[in-house]
Amino acid sequence: MHKKFISLLLVAFLLVGVLAACGQKTPAENNEPTDTNTEQETEKPADTEDNESAERPTEQGDYSNEPALVLGANDFNGVFSPFFATTGYDMDIVEMVHASLIGFDRNSQPDNSGLAEYIEPEEVKGEDGTIEKTIYTFKLKEGLVFSDGTPITADDVIFTYYVLCDPNYTGSSTIYTTPILGVNEYRYDDVDYADKVAKIKEEADNYEPTEEEIEKKAEQLAEAYGMDKADFMPDGPYYEDYNLAGIRQDKYNADITAYIQSNLEKSEGHVEEIEGIKKIDDRTVQVTIAGVDPKAIYNLGAIRVAPKHYYGEGFKKGDLSMVEAKSGEPMGAGPYRFHSFENNVVTLVANDFFYKGAPHVKKIKYQVTNTANKLEGVKLGEFDISDPSASMETLAQVEAEEDIHYELIDNLGYGYIGINAERITDKNVRKGIFHLMDRKPAVEAYYGNLASVIERPMSRVSWAYPKDATEVYGFDPDKAMEYFEAAGYKLEDGKLMKDGKQLTIEIGIPADGKGDHPSYPIVLGVKNEGEKLGMAVNIVDYADGNKFFDDLDAGKLDIWCAAWQATPDPDMYQTYHSQGPSNHYKIKDSELDQLIIDARSTNDMEARKEMYAKALDIVMDWAVEMPVYQRKNMYIFNKKVIDIDTLPKDMTPYYGYFAEIENLKLTEAAK
Amino acid sequence: MKQFIIRRILLSILILFGVSIILYALIRSMPGDYVTSITAGNPNVTPETILRLKKLYGLDTGIIEGYIKWLGQALRGNFGESFIFKRPVTEIISSKMWISFSLAFTAFVIQIIIAVPLGIISATKQYSKLDYFVTIFALFGISLPSFFFAAVLQRIFAIGLGILPLQGMVTARYDYKGFRLILDIAKHFVMPIMVFVVTGIGGLMRYSRGNMLEVLSADYVRTARAKGLSENKVIYKHAFRNTLIPIVTMIGGSIPGLFTGAVITEGIFAIDGLGSTGLLAMRQGDIPFIMAFNIFIAVMTLLGTLISDILYAVVDPRVRLS
Numbered sequence: 001m002h003k004k005f006i007s008l009l010l011v012a013f014l015l016v017g018v019l020a021a022c023g024q025k026t027p028a029e030n031n032e033p034t035d036t037n038t039e040q041e042t043e044k045p046a047d048t049e050d051n052e053s054a055e056r057p058t059e060q061g062d063y064s065n066e067p068a069l070v071l072g073a074n075d076f077n078g079v080f081s082p083f084f085a086t087t088g089y090d091m092d093i094v095e096m097v098h099a100s101l102i103g104f105d106r107n108s109q110p111d112n113s114g115l116a117e118y119i120e121p122e123e124v125k126g127e128d129g130t131i132e133k134t135i136y137t138f139k140l141k142e143g144l145v146f147s148d149g150t151p152i153t154a155d156d157v158i159f160t161y162y163v164l165c166d167p168n169y170t171g172s173s174t175i176y177t178t179p180i181l182g183v184n185e186y187r188y189d190d191v192d193y194a195d196k197v198a199k200i201k202e203e204a205d206n207y208e209p210t211e212e213e214i215e216k217k218a219e220q221l222a223e224a225y226g227m228d229k230a231d232f233m234p235d236g237p238y239y240e241d242y243n244l245a246g247i248r249q250d251k252y253n254a255d256i257t258a259y260i261q262s263n264l265e266k267s268e269g270h271v272e273e274i275e276g277i278k279k280i281d282d283r284t285v286q287v288t289i290a291g292v293d294p295k296a297i298y299n300l301g302a303i304r305v306a307p308k309h310y311y312g313e314g315f316k317k318g319d320l321s322m323v324e325a326k327s328g329e330p331m332g333a334g335p336y337r338f339h340s341f342e343n344n345v346v347t348l349v350a351n352d353f354f355y356k357g358a359p360h361v362k363k364i365k366y367q368v369t370n371t372a373n374k375l376e377g378v379k380l381g382e383f384d385i386s387d388p389s390a391s392m393e394t395l396a397q398v399e400a401e402e403d404i405h406y407e408l409i410d411n412l413g414y415g416y417i418g419i420n421a422e423r424i425t426d427k428n429v430r431k432g433i434f435h436l437m438d439r440k441p442a443v444e445a446y447y448g449n450l451a452s453v454i455e456r457p458m459s460r461v462s463w464a465y466p467k468d469a470t471e472v473y474g475f476d477p478d479k480a481m482e483y484f485e486a487a488g489y490k491l492e493d494g495k496l497m498k499d500g501k502q503l504t505i506e507i508g509i510p511a512d513g514k515g516d517h518p519s520y521p522i523v524l525g526v527k528n529e530g531e532k533l534g535m536a537v538n539i540v541d542y543a544d545g546n547k548f549f550d551d552l553d554a555g556k557l558d559i560w561c562a563a564w565q566a567t568p569d570p571d572m573y574q575t576y577h578s579q580g581p582s583n584h585y586k587i588k589d590s591e592l593d594q595l596i597i598d599a600r601s602t603n604d605m606e607a608r609k610e611m612y613a614k615a616l617d618i619v620m621d622w623a624v625e626m627p628v629y630q631r632k633n634m635y636i637f638n639k640k641v642i643d644i645d646t647l648p649k650d651m652t653p654y655y656g657y658f659a660e661i662e663n664l665k666l667t668e669a670a671k
Numbered sequence: 672m673k674q675f676i677i678r679r680i681l682l683s684i685l686i687l688f689g690v691s692i693i694l695y696a697l698i699r700s701m702p703g704d705y706v707t708s709i710t711a712g713n714p715n716v717t718p719e720t721i722l723r724l725k726k727l728y729g730l731d732t733g734i735i736e737g738y739i740k741w742l743g744q745a746l747r748g749n750f751g752e753s754f755i756f757k758r759p760v761t762e763i764i765s766s767k768m769w770i771s772f773s774l775a776f777t778a779f780v781i782q783i784i785i786a787v788p789l790g791i792i793s794a795t796k797q798y799s800k801l802d803y804f805v806t807i808f809a810l811f812g813i814s815l816p817s818f819f820f821a822a823v824l825q826r827i828f829a830i831g832l833g834i835l836p837l838q839g840m841v842t843a844r845y846d847y848k849g850f851r852l853i854l855d856i857a858k859h860f861v862m863p864i865m866v867f868v869v870t871g872i873g874g875l876m877r878y879s880r881g882n883m884l885e886v887l888s889a890d891y892v893r894t895a896r897a898k899g900l901s902e903n904k905v906i907y908k909h910a911f912r913n914t915l916i917p918i919v920t921m922i923g924g925s926i927p928g929l930f931t932g933a934v935i936t937e938g939i940f941a942i943d944g945l946g947s948t949g950l951l952a953m954r955q956g957d958i959p960f961i962m963a964f965n966i967f968i969a970v971m972t973l974l975g976t977l978i979s980d981i982l983y984a985v986v987d988p989r990v991r992l993s
Contacts (some may be wrong), residue, residue: 049698064846066847067844067845068843068844068845068846070843070844075947077755077756077950077951078756078758079755079756079757081757084757086709086755087755108690167723168727169710169729170724170727172709172710174710174715174716174720177715177716177717177720253718254717257722260719260723261722261726295715299715324757327757328757328758343839343840343841343856343943344839344840344941344942344943345839345840345841345843347846365843365844366843366992367843367941368839368941368943369839369841369941370838370939370940370941372939373825373837373838373941376825376829376830376837377837377838379830380829380830380833380837381841382836382837382838382839382843383843423857435922544702546701546702546703547702549702549703549707549711550702550703567715574715581716581717581718587795
């Protein structure tokens with residue numbers, strides 16, 4: 001330590017002394033080869049004669065002297081594991097180093113671009129005609145190898161599933177929520193899992209509460225809804241649906257939690273295999289799920305196949321330490337090989353064994369940068385590709401630069417304003433409030449051409465977004481007043497009153513405490529127009545986003561402004577089903593529930609499209625969610641370095657600028 | 672002296688104990704936790720999933736139980752594995768602190784070289800034009816927010832003149848080796864070091880000036896002058912040495928703090944130091960890392976005060992530690 005200290009001191013002095021004269025960049029001409037593991041002995045792939053891999057090189061090239069294509073990225077956590085990466089930029093590296101089992105096209109529909117061909121799932125029908133299970137078959141293409149030359153086999157695919165479904169898996173993937181046969185038995189180590197859960201459910205549904213419990217629940221409900229306790233007592237109108245159902249739901253939650261907790265406590269393994277995952281032959285894997293789940297293909301197909309011999313040494317159920325230990329040095333079958341992460345730079349070199357062909361760009365580096373410097377960094381030539389946050393100002397600057405090419409791609413998600421139907425119980429009041437929202441000028445002022453107003457609460461990127469949807473609640477204070485009057489409010493002394501109470505709402509918005517949010521002008525408009533009509537409107541601007549989401553989850557907000565991330569599948573269970581865990585709107589509609597369940601029980605896209613269009617109309621009529629904007633993300637490219645013609649055409653959020661990375665070329669000048 | 676050190680160390684342990692309780696309670700009370708942040712926005716997440724993940728990450732306990740668990744491990748030297756980096760936190764801290772230290776230490780040396788002489792000169796020429804100039808410069812530096820000054824430097828040297836790289840630690844495009852690499856890193860560190868020096872120099876300079884003024888008004892200086900010694904001899908032989916006493920103790924005490932990193936400057940210049948890493952961990956609720964990092968800061972602070980107390984006794988024989 002002492003020695004290190006002194007040598008550092010010396011270096012420090014040295015640095016200060018020599019700084020002055022080094023203003024110019026030159027490539028290192030004769031540096032030694034960086035690392036030994038870029039050039040490895042490789043086994044020849046098993047059968048290379050009869051397919052395209054016949055032209056595959058037998059050895060990986062050494063690209064340590066190659067100048068690199070440089071990307072400006074945000075902070076890395078250095079977790080580049082296909083299992084444990086959580087941040088977007090770590091994920092980018094994972095995607096470069098690993099290849100996906102099934103490929104997806106521009107609309108996120110499965111195609112044949114992945115490691116395995118896409119085969120339509122087989123539906124197995126029961127006697128009564130309903131689909132009992134769905135079988136997915138994944139057949140790996142021939143002659144595939146990982147970047148170390150080892151063949152990719154069914155065992156690698158199965159290994160990847162087992163890690164993701166492990167009871168002690170701590171990453172962010174949720175593939176285990178797919179109803180794979182036997183996955184819960186495996187995770188909870190209980191062969192009778194399904195029976196026990198069914199029993200708990202049945203017991204809870206038939207539970208007869210004591211008088212004390214009824215009393216207590218009624219008190220809670222009365223306070224939550226601001227109504228009379230008597231309404232929730234056995235003689236009241238809301239007893240069955242709210243009090244009794246609530247007590248039973250509470251009991252179910254408590255019992256299931258206790259059961260899962262007790263299962264988590266014990267560590268002894270009894271279930272060693274997942275019933276629904278089967279190896280058919282060396283290249284074929286079959287996954288069987290219960291019933292139908294249109295989302296399953298995304299969970300099962302989009303996995304990054306990980307080499308078992310590399311990640312899985314000594315892997316057994318419950319012990320992922322070996323897998324985790326490799327998080328900093330990923331290896332897979334993707335277009336690039338991981339070389340290093342040091343000095344805030346990630347270095348990747350081409351994988352000449354890549355199944356779609358060896359990439360032309362032999363080295364790619366990700367340089368960590370401050371978001372504010374992304375545009376300047378590209379302008380100065382410090383990096384060649386980046387994603388500055390899209391604003392009108394940035395767009396104007398980029399357009400003025402001759403050497404910068406830019407792409408605007410829709411963001412996978414949308415912005416909305418939500419209303420909690422349990423806090424503002426009258427639909428007419430909610431509709432009235434919606435008529436006070438003037439969305440277009442707000443979105444235009446904040447984003448200019450970089451976002452547009454949407455008319456249904458769904459990202460326009462989704463195939464299920466009804467293209468012909470029109471505005472439901474236009475800005476119209478007169479109409480708003482009509483709705484408030486219909487709800488029984490009357491103007492008294494300039495105040496909108498009903499039963500002696502003024503119409504009062506509170507709006508939560510996470511605008512950094514300084515009104516910096518695209519929806520801020522909208523809620524400000526609601527406040528101004530609302531106060532003119534005699535409402536009391538309070539806007540709470542959260543400086544701390546975490547606090548905002550805590551309050552939202554706790555159901556403390558009447559009205560709030562937020563955004564949803566979209567998934568490729570438009571399933572709405574989580575957000576709009578009456579039992580959905582993210583149903584912050586408290587929308588409870590039996591017709592909607594049925595539509596949601598029906599739509600997730602079929603793989604027929606056209607039929608689902610229709611159901612979702614209907615479901616969205618119901619959501620709009622409930623007036624609990626005002627769709628606000630669909631925004632775009634910006635990507636910039638240095639034309640002097642990158643041959644723009646080799647970027648993919650018609651990029652979408654599912655098909656970005658690196659979707660065809662193996663074809664990307666640098667310009668002549670840059671070489 | 673030995674007794675003093677032992678007593679101080681024992682006291683430090685007690686303080687650390689208290690610090691860790693407060694830290695743990697504060698961190699666990701922050702809104703949002705790591706499990707919430709990795710599951711947020713994922714429509715597949717069920718309450719069961721969250722329950723299990725919280726259990727696996729040890730977030731299912733109350734504050735007191737959690738603290739006892741943490742303390743039990745920490746006392747055995749096991750500070751756990753970082754949630755977000757998936758590596759032992761001690762390994763992360765020991766690898767990144769040298770980056771932060773090399774930056775901060777270089778800046779610190781430059782600060783001393785500039786600040787101490789300037790402080791002494793302005794004290795000897797109190798209320799002269801030079802004194803005012805130096806004082807204004809010092810206050811200017813203290814008042815400059817580092818993020819603002821960093822942006823100004825970037826605009827001038829990187830964007831305007833194009834002689835220094837905008838940010839980062841190395842030129843990513845080329846793989847420099849050996850001496851070239853050191854030069855490359857040095858070039859990238861110029862602006863961050865300038866930020867440290869300019870924003871930090873004022874304090875040390877005012878401190879030297881104040882001490883020198885105090886010494887200059889002491890009786891023995893008057894005696895030296897009365898004896899007819901030359902002004903140079905009075906200042907540099909008699910006064911200067913005595914001024915050094917508090918300065919040396921201050922400098923010695925500051926050194927451990929140089930390891931702990933600078934959150935803002937490291938972030939702006941994309942330097943992979945302890946400060947920016949700490950901020951990243953804080954944002955994502957990485958409890959093991961935040962705990963270890965803050966305990967590390969606390970240890971360094973306590974070490975700093977201990978060193979400066981000991982140095983005080985070493986430099987000034989009149990001081991007896993007991």
